[in-house]
Amino acid sequence: MTPSEAARRELGGFRGTLIGPDDASYDDARKVYNAMIDKRPALIARCTGPDDVAQAVGFARDYGLPLAVRGGGHNGAGLGTCDGGVVVDLSGLKRIEVDPQGRTVKVGGGCTWGEVDRATGQYGLATPSGIISTTGVGGLTLGGGLGHLTRKHGLSIDNLLEAELVLATGERVRASAQEHPDLFWAIRGGGGNFGVVTSFVFRLHDVGTIIGGPTFWPVEQSAEVLAAYREFLPSAPRELNGFFAYHIVPPAPPFPEELHLREVCGVVWCHLGGEDAAARDMAPLLDSVPEPILHGVHAMPHADLQSAFDGLYPAGEQWYWRADFVKEIPDEAVQVHARFGAGLPTMKSTMHMYPIDGAAHDVDPADTAFSYRDANWGSVFAGVDPDPANVPAIRSWSIDYHEALHPYSSGGAYVNMMMDEGEERVRASYRGNYDRLARIKATYDPGNLFRVNQNIKPQA
Numbered sequence: 446m447t448p449s450e451a452a453r454r455e456l457g458g459f460r461g462t463l464i465g466p467d468d469a470s471y472d473d474a475r476k477v478y479n480a481m482i483d484k485r486p487a488l489i490a491r492c493t494g495p496d497d498v499a500q501a502v503g504f505a506r507d508y509g510l511p512l513a514v515r516g517g518g519h520n521g522a523g524l525g526t527c528d529g530g531v532v533v534d535l536s537g538l539k540r541i542e543v544d545p546q547g548r549t550v551k552v553g554g555g556c557t558w559g560e561v562d563r564a565t566g567q568y569g570l571a572t573p574s575g576i577i578s579t580t581g582v583g584g585l586t587l588g589g590g591l592g593h594l595t596r597k598h599g600l601s602i603d604n605l606l607e608a609e610l611v612l613a614t615g616e617r618v619r620a621s622a623q624e625h626p627d628l629f630w631a632i633r634g635g636g637g638n639f640g641v642v643t644s645f646v647f648r649l650h651d652v653g654t655i656i657g658g659p660t661f662w663p664v665e666q667s668a669e670v671l672a673a674y675r676e677f678l679p680s681a682p683r684e685l686n687g688f689f690a691y692h693i694v695p696p697a698p699p700f701p702e703e704l705h706l707r708e709v710c711g712v713v714w715c716h717l718g719g720e721d722a723a724a725r726d727m728a729p730l731l732d733s734v735p736e737p738i739l740h741g742v743h744a745m746p747h748a749d750l751q752s753a754f755d756g757l758y759p760a761g762e763q764w765y766w767r768a769d770f771v772k773e774i775p776d777e778a779v780q781v782h783a784r785f786g787a788g789l790p791t792m793k794s795t796m797h798m799y800p801i802d803g804a805a806h807d808v809d810p811a812d813t814a815f816s817y818r819d820a821n822w823g824s825v826f827a828g829v830d831p832d833p834a835n836v837p838a839i840r841s842w843s844i845d846y847h848e849a850l851h852p853y854s855s856g857g858a859y860v861n862m863m864m865d866e867g868e869e870r871v872r873a874s875y876r877g878n879y880d881r882l883a884r885i886k887a888t889y890d891p892g893n894l895f896r897v898n899q900n901i902k903p904q905a
């Protein structure tokens with residue numbers, strides 16, 4: 446009997462959909478965001494709620510099958526799926542409850558950030574998320590959560606108030622500062638290692654209309670712009686977030702035709718004050734570098750900025766990721782950036798450098814599992830292309846860029862932007878927090894059932 450046949454027979458109370466390799470929907474259901482990932486699970490269990498999740502987890506455990514948990518399915522390394530095992534697909538857990546008076550939002554474990562941002566945006570409220578609206582709340586939050594609101598309001602995990610989980614035993618627990626505080630500490634950065642999160646509660650902030658968009662300069666000026674940016678950003682007010690980037694301008698509106706397919710460096714801004722304050726706060730950078738070729742900054746709802754990249758990066762393309770945490774950007778590193786940034790291998794390949802200072806530095810490295818509170822940026826070198834034939838080119842550009850810059854990094858990387866790079870890299874990314882994570886893992890998942898992730902090995 447195949448696992449999907451066994452599941453259909455045994456999971457009588459399962460209310461969602463059980464999909465096996467013989468089902469017509471299987472090929473669609475097994476797809477994840479990164480088309481380079483082509484895994485064939487034995488069973489995809491599309492859950493409707495925590496009871497379904499507990500049943501699917503129990504089935505994988507009892508049959509000794511690998512278990513992957515899929516939130517938004519965005520993970521670059523494809524950690525939301527697996528070969529020959531059970532995928533606990535949370536895409537049916539979509540409930541969103543905004544409490545505008547209490548300034549919190551409760552979010553189902555399978556929501557994407559776009560769904561949450563639109564719901565909270567109706568009240569002029571938001572919680573820190575990322576920069577692309579189709580990313581899953583689950584994976585992004587459990588790894589940390591870097592985005593447009595980081596400098597003012599911290600990482601996503603800094604705004605997490607509680608989470609409900611299904612553990613490896615099938616038991617359902619709530620983790621918060623009061624309940625299972627060790628588990629609550631671990632899930633704030635420790636990824637999906639400890640259980641399946643079926644709901645999250647986040648603190649909300651006043652974030653209605655923001656002033657956002659890109660400023661672009663010719664790529665030939667990138668050393669000058671980056672050198673000015675590295676001095677400027679850490680001293681800028683927290684209301685201003687701006688990540689540095691290399692891009693090739695997409696050949697489509699809203700970009701003017703004369704810039705189409707031009708290689709640029711730039712800063713993508715998000716300011717939480719009004720237009721005047723934004724202009725004032727950006728001025729020290731803009732006044733110190735040559736005139737940009739585009740300053741596309743204007744007022745918009747926060748949720749619009751969050752989805753500004755969605756059209757450029759649809760699901761189903763090839764992605765190869767490398768990443769590093771960075772404290773400082775010395776002159777030699779600026780030169781390496783200028784060299785690789787001017788040689789993007791494909792139109793969609795990019796380098797982003799997300800700020801991790803401001804409010805993210807208010808939290809002590811030992812207060813959550815996310816240890817790199819002294820980093821100023823999380824850099825990511827993402828080779829992207831729709832054509833599988835270009836995988837070797839995007840892969841080698843990403844690896845070469847990363848290896849050339851790694852000596853100037855802080856050692857570890859943001860776990861959400863790594864590929865499968867091995868245990869040492871995971872340890873380096875948690876630094877002094879790794880041993881505590883391994884002990885908590887031994888308490889909550891001693892058999893390492895949840896191992897399709899940037900894995901923390903249980904250690905009593």
Ligand SMILES: Cc1cc2nc3c(=O)[nH]c(=O)nc-3n(C[C@H](O)[C@H](O)[C@H](O)COP(=O)(O)OP(=O)(O)OC[C@H]3O[C@@H](n4cnc5c(N)ncnc54)[C@H](O)[C@@H]3O)c2cc1C
Nearest residue numbers: 516517518519520525554575576581583584585591637642
């Ligand atoms: C286009 C793109 C843009 C991105 N932008 C940002 C950004 O701006 N900021 C940022 O911080 N990151 C960003 N990321 C990285 C992102 O945080 C990771 O890819 C993250 O893993 C995605 O989460 P997911 O739920 O969509 O992924 P999935 O592939 O579904 O899951 C990823 C991992 O998280 C675990 N997981 C997911 N949901 C749950 C859950 N509910 N309970 C337990 N475990 C769970 C999975 O088991 C898996 O190990 C981006 C990724 C992409 C592809």
